[in-house]
Amino acid sequence: MDDGSSDNTSQVARSLPAISVDIQVVTLSRNFGKEAALLAGLDHARLGATLFMDGDGQHSPDLIETLVSRWLDDGYDVVLHGQGQSRK
Secondary structure (H helix, E strand, O other), rough: OEEOOOOOOHHHHHHHOOOOOOOOOOOOOOOOEEEEEHHHHHHHHOOOOOOOOOOOOOOOHHHHHHHHHHHHHOOOOOOOOOOOOOOO
């Protein structure tokens, strides 16, 4: 999901190799907010799993293997990752 970013998010995402996964890039005309972007991504999902990851580097792509493994191997319906920071 590219929610109207002014950087090259769409170009970078479209250049990712889709060797063993189906990668879709959906670009919104402007920033409608995170929740709207997530819902639009779910609306466009074609297969049995959807993975969302912020593109600003706050989540390491190294997490993908762990998250997918928990879903496939451990049988979870939903797998979430949090930073563990409290908000005050």
